[in-house]
Amino acid sequence: MAERKTKKETASTKGTTAAVKKQAPAKAAIGEQPEAKKEARVGVFICHCGTNIAGSMDITAVQDYAKTIPNVAYVDNYKYMCSMPGQAVINKAIADNKLTGVVVAACSPRLHEPTFRTATKEGGLNPFRFEMANIREQNSWVHMHDQEGATEKAKDAIRIAVAKATLLEDLFPKSVPVEKAAMVVGAGIAGMQAALDLANAGIKTYLIEKTPTIGGRMSQLDKTFPTLDCSQCILTPKMVDVGRSENIELMTYSEVESVEGYIGNFDVTIRKKARGVLSMEEGEAMGIVGGGCNGCGDCEAVCPVVLPNTFEEGMKPRKAIYIQHPQVVPLLYTIDFESCIKCDLCVKICGEKKAIDLNQKDEFVKVKVGTAILATGYDMFPVENKTEWGYKRFENVITSLEFERLICASGPTGGHMVRPSDGVAPKRVAFLLCAGSRDNTGNGKPYCSRFCCMYSLKHAHQLIEKMPGVQPYIFYMDIRSFGKMYEEFYYRIQDEGAKFIRGRVSNILEDPVSKNLMVFADDTLLDRPMKLEVDLVVLAAAVQPAADTNRTRKLFGVSCSMDGWLLEAHPKLNPCGTTTAGVFLAGVCQGPKDIPDTVASAEGAASAASIPIHVGHVELEPYFAQCIDEKCAGCGMCVNLCPYSALALVEKDGRKVMQVTEAKCKGCGTCGGFCPGGAIWMNHFATPQIIAQIDAFLLGGEQ
Amino acid sequence: MAGHEAPPKREDGAFKPKIIGILCNWCSYAGADLAGGGRIQYPPDVRVVRVMCTGRIDPLFIMKAFTDGADGVLISGCHFGDCHYLEGNYKAAKRMFLVKNLLKNIGLEDKRLRMTFVSASEGAKWGQVITDVVKTVETLGPSPLAELTK
Numbered sequence: 001m002a003e004r005k006t007k008k009e010t011a012s013t014k015g016t017t018a019a020v021k022k023q024a025p026a027k028a029a030i031g032e033q034p035e036a037k038k039e040a041r042v043g044v045f046i047c048h049c050g051t052n053i054a055g056s057m058d059i060t061a062v063q064d065y066a067k068t069i070p071n072v073a074y075v076d077n078y079k080y081m082c083s084m085p086g087q088a089v090i091n092k093a094i095a096d097n098k099l100t101g102v103v104v105a106a107c108s109p110r111l112h113e114p115t116f117r118t119a120t121k122e123g124g125l126n127p128f129r130f131e132m133a134n135i136r137e138q139n140s141w142v143h144m145h146d147q148e149g150a151t152e153k154a155k156d157a158i159r160i161a162v163a164k165a166t167l168l169e170d171l172f173p174k175s176v177p178v179e180k181a182a183m184v185v186g187a188g189i190a191g192m193q194a195a196l197d198l199a200n201a202g203i204k205t206y207l208i209e210k211t212p213t214i215g216g217r218m219s220q221l222d223k224t225f226p227t228l229d230c231s232q233c234i235l236t237p238k239m240v241d242v243g244r245s246e247n248i249e250l251m252t253y254s255e256v257e258s259v260e261g262y263i264g265n266f267d268v269t270i271r272k273k274a275r276g277v278l279s280m281e282e283g284e285a286m287g288i289v290g291g292g293c294n295g296c297g298d299c300e301a302v303c304p305v306v307l308p309n310t311f312e313e314g315m316k317p318r319k320a321i322y323i324q325h326p327q328v329v330p331l332l333y334t335i336d337f338e339s340c341i342k343c344d345l346c347v348k349i350c351g352e353k354k355a356i357d358l359n360q361k362d363e364f365v366k367v368k369v370g371t372a373i374l375a376t377g378y379d380m381f382p383v384e385n386k387t388e389w390g391y392k393r394f395e396n397v398i399t400s401l402e403f404e405r406l407i408c409a410s411g412p413t414g415g416h417m418v419r420p421s422d423g424v425a426p427k428r429v430a431f432l433l434c435a436g437s438r439d440n441t442g443n444g445k446p447y448c449s450r451f452c453c454m455y456s457l458k459h460a461h462q463l464i465e466k467m468p469g470v471q472p473y474i475f476y477m478d479i480r481s482f483g484k485m486y487e488e489f490y491y492r493i494q495d496e497g498a499k500f501i502r503g504r505v506s507n508i509l510e511d512p513v514s515k516n517l518m519v520f521a522d523d524t525l526l527d528r529p530m531k532l533e534v535d536l537v538v539l540a541a542a543v544q545p546a547a548d549t550n551r552t553r554k555l556f557g558v559s560c561s562m563d564g565w566l567l568e569a570h571p572k573l574n575p576c577g578t579t580t581a582g583v584f585l586a587g588v589c590q591g592p593k594d595i596p597d598t599v600a601s602a603e604g605a606a607s608a609a610s611i612p613i614h615v616g617h618v619e620l621e622p623y624f625a626q627c628i629d630e631k632c633a634g635c636g637m638c639v640n641l642c643p644y645s646a647l648a649l650v651e652k653d654g655r656k657v658m659q660v661t662e663a664k665c666k667g668c669g670t671c672g673g674f675c676p677g678g679a680i681w682m683n684h685f686a687t688p689q690i691i692a693q694i695d696a697f698l699l700g701g702e703q
Numbered sequence: 704m705a706g707h708e709a710p711p712k713r714e715d716g717a718f719k720p721k722i723i724g725i726l727c728n729w730c731s732y733a734g735a736d737l738a739g740g741g742r743i744q745y746p747p748d749v750r751v752v753r754v755m756c757t758g759r760i761d762p763l764f765i766m767k768a769f770t771d772g773a774d775g776v777l778i779s780g781c782h783f784g785d786c787h788y789l790e791g792n793y794k795a796a797k798r799m800f801l802v803k804n805l806l807k808n809i810g811l812e813d814k815r816l817r818m819t820f821v822s823a824s825e826g827a828k829w830g831q832v833i834t835d836v837v838k839t840v841e842t843l844g845p846s847p848l849a850e851l852t853k
Contacts, residue, residue, distance in 0.1 A: 142747075144742065667755055668756040668759065669758060673795070675761075
C-alpha cells in the first residue's frame with residue numbers, strides 16, 4: 001500500500017509536465033484516495049456462452065470455488081454474459097454489493113474487454129477496475145474432452161484474475177487531438193479509391209506510390225470480368241480524378257522511409273526518389289518560364305539506352321528515360337538512374353524547358369498525418385519455380401499477366417494475340433488454373449488466389465470472340481465463380497465452346513521444332529490420363545504480397561499472416577483495421593481480392609480512417625509508465641531502453657529522476673521490466689499486480 | 704502432438720506440472736486465442752498471465768514464479784522484427800539468457816524456463832508449443848523448489 005501511495009503522489013505532481021492535457025476528472029480522481037484504501041470487494045461473473053464454455057466444464061463447481069477466493073464479495077453466472085441482461089446482472093451487482101472490482105470469466109479480453117469495461121462503467125465503477133478471465137478461447141475450446149482439467153484451469157484463471165482485480169485502480173484514458181490529414185501507401189485501384197474517398201470527405205490525403213505512375217495492376221489488365229468492361233476505360237477517369245483532386249497530394253516515385261508517433265499524430269518521412277525530371281510546377285517554382293516536363297517524349301526518342309518495359313511484362317522495350325504507358329498520371333518522365341549513361345542527349349533535346357536534371361538527388365519530405373491506409377497490393381508468384389510447367393524454359397508458356405498485355409489493344413502487339421516463339425496466332429490454347437495456388441507441396445501457395453478462375457474464363461472468352469476457330473482448354477481443380485453474375489459468366493463460357501478438363505497438369509514438354517507444347521494431365525472426371533498438343537499455355541499464376549510489403553508493414557507496426565498478407569484486426573468484424581490503432585488495410589495486401597472486393601475494402605478502410613479525423617480526437621489507453629521518484633536512482637538505463645524516446649532524466653529536488661512524456665509512451669513496459677530499483681509503475685500492469693497474479697496461481701491453491 | 708484430437712489422458716496420481724505462461728497481448732495471446740477458435744486441443748497445465756509486451760517481463764517475475772514453486776515458466780512473444788512495440792521482444796529475449804544462467808547457478812534446470820515466439824496467426828503452433836513445454840516439464844519432474852514451498 002505504501003508503494004501505491006507514493007506513486008499516487010508522484011502522479012499528481014506530474015500532471016502538468018505531461019505533454020498532453022489531462023482530462024479534468026482524471027486530476028480530481030488521482031487526488032482523492034479514500035476508495036482505493038477500502039477493502040477490495042470483487043464480483044465474479046461466469047459466462048456459459050451457451051454450451052461453448054458450460055459444455056466443457058463444471059460451471060457450478062467453478063462458481064462454488066470462486067466464492068471461497070479471498071476478497072470475492074459476489075459470484076454469479078449467466079448464459080450469455082455479454083447480452084444485455086447479462087450486462088445488467090453486472091450493473092446491478094456492482095451497486096448492490098459495493099464492488100470495487102469486476103471479474104468476468106468468459107471469452108478472450110481481445111474480444112469482449114470493451115463490452116465489459118462499458119458494463120463496469122455503467123455500474124458506477126471506473127472501467128479499468130475490470131479484469132477478464134479467459135475460459136473460452138484458452139480453456140473450454142482447447143480442452144473440449146477434459147472436463148476435469150478445464151474446470152481446474154478455470155478455477156485458477158478466476159483466482160488469478162481476482163488477484164489482479166483486487167489491486168486494480170482508477171485510470172483515465174488520455175484524449176489527444178488528431179491531425180486532419182491521412183496517408184495512403186500504394187496507388188493501385190485500392191489506394192486510389194481510398195484516397196479519393198478521403199479527399200471527398202474533406203481530408204487532406206498524401207498518396208504515396210513507389211512506381212512513377214498511379215494505376216497499379218489494374219492498369220495492366222485488358223478487360224475485367226464478368227462485365228467485360230475495358231479495364232483502362234474504367235480506371236483512367238479515376239486516375240485523372242486523383243491527379244486533379246485538390247485534397248490529394250500525389251507523391252509518385254516515392255517510398256515511406258520512416259514512421260514515428262501514434263494514432264492521430266504519425267510523423268512520416270517520405271523518400272522522393274530522384275526521377276531526374278522536373279514537373280511543370282517544379283519548373284515554374286525554379287523560375288524557368290514555360291519549363292518543366294510536358295510529356296512530349298522528345299527525350300525518350302533520343303535516349304540510346306534500351307531496357308525491357310516492366311509494365312509490358314518485358315515484352316516491349318523502353319528507354320532509360322521513360323513513361324510506362326501513354327495514360328500515366330502524372331504525365332511526367334522518369335530517368336532510371338541505374339541504367340542512365342549520362343550522355344546528356346536528353347538534356348540537349350529538352351532545351352529551354354530545362355526539365356531534366358541529371359544530378360538530382362533523393363529528397364526527404366516529412367508530413368504529419370492522423371491515420372494511414374496501407375494498400376500495397378500484390379506481385380505474381382514466380383511460377384518458374386514450378387519447373388514441371390516450363391515457364392521461362394519454353395517460349396510458348398506465358399503467364400496470365402503476359403496474356404493480358406498481349407491481348408490488350410495498347411499492348412506490345414497492338415492487341416494481336418500471337419505466340420512468342422514465332423509470332424503466329426495460336427489455334428489451341430491451354431489455361432492452367434491454380435498455377436501455384438492451392439498447392440501444399442511447399443513449392444507454391446496453400447491459399448486460393450481467388451480471381452484466377454474468373455480471369456481465365458474471361459481469357460477464354462476473349463480468344464473465342466477475337467479469333468474464331470481458336471479452341472481454349474481450361475485445366476482446373478474447381479471453378480470458383482462466387483461473385484455477383486460470376487456463375488452466369490461461367491455458363492456463358494461453357495456455351496461458347498471452351499473445353500473444361502478437371503485435373504492438374506503434371507508435366508509440359510516442348511516440341512523442339514514446332515515449339516508446340518505437349519500437356520500431360522489426369523482427367524479426373526473420366527478417370528484417365530491424357531495428353532494434349534497445344535500452341536500456347538497460359539499459367540494462371542498465384543499471387544503473393546508485393547515485394548516491399550514486409551518492409552512497409554514493419555514501419556507501420558502491422559503484423560502479417562503466415563503467407564505474408566497483412567493481418568487484419570479481426571478477420572470478420574474488422575477486416576480493414578490492424579492491431580496498430582490508426583493504421584488500416586485496403587485491397588489485396590490483406591489477402592487476394594478481385595476488383596469489386598478491392599474497391600469495397602478500400603472504401604471501408606477510407607471510412608474507418610476518416611472517423612478519428614472527423615471526431616477530432618482519440619482516447620489512448622492509459623497504460624503509461626510512471627516514475628516513483630523516491631525509488632528512482634537516476635541511472636537512466638530506462639531512457640535508452642525506451643523505443644519511443646518517451647523517457648528523460650530531469651532535475652528534481654536536487655537530484656536526477658526519470659520523467660515520462662505520457663503522449664509518447666505506448667505502455668509496452670520495456671522500461672518497467674528492466675528498472676533495477678522497481679521505480680517504474682506501469683499503469684494496469686504494475687509489478688505488484690503481476691506478482692499478485694503469479695502468487696495467486698502458485699500459492700493460492702484450494703481455499 | 705497438438706491437433707484436433709484430445710491429448711492423451713494422464714494416469715491417476717501422475718505428476719501434474721504447474722506452469723505459468725506470460726504472454727504478450729499482440730502476438731502470442733492472440734495466437735492462443737486463434738488456437739481456441741480453431742479448436743486445437745492441448746494439455747491444460749499452463750496458466751496464462753497477459754502483459755502488453757514481453758519487454759514488460761521483469762526477471763523478478765520469473766524468479767518469483769520459481770520460488771513460489773512453479774515447475775515451469777513459459778514466456779511467449781512476437782517473432783523478432785514483429786514486436787508491436789518495435790523491440791520489446793529482443794530485450795525480453797536478452798533477459799531470458801540472464802535468467803537461464805541464474806537458474807543454472809542455483810541448481811535448477813534451465814529447461815524449466817522457455818521463451819517462444821508465436822504470432823497472432825499461428826494457432827496450431829501455439830498448440831504445439833504448449834504440448835512441448837508440458838512434455839518437457841513432465842520429463843523434468845516437479846521442481847525441487849516446489850518441495851520446499853509445500
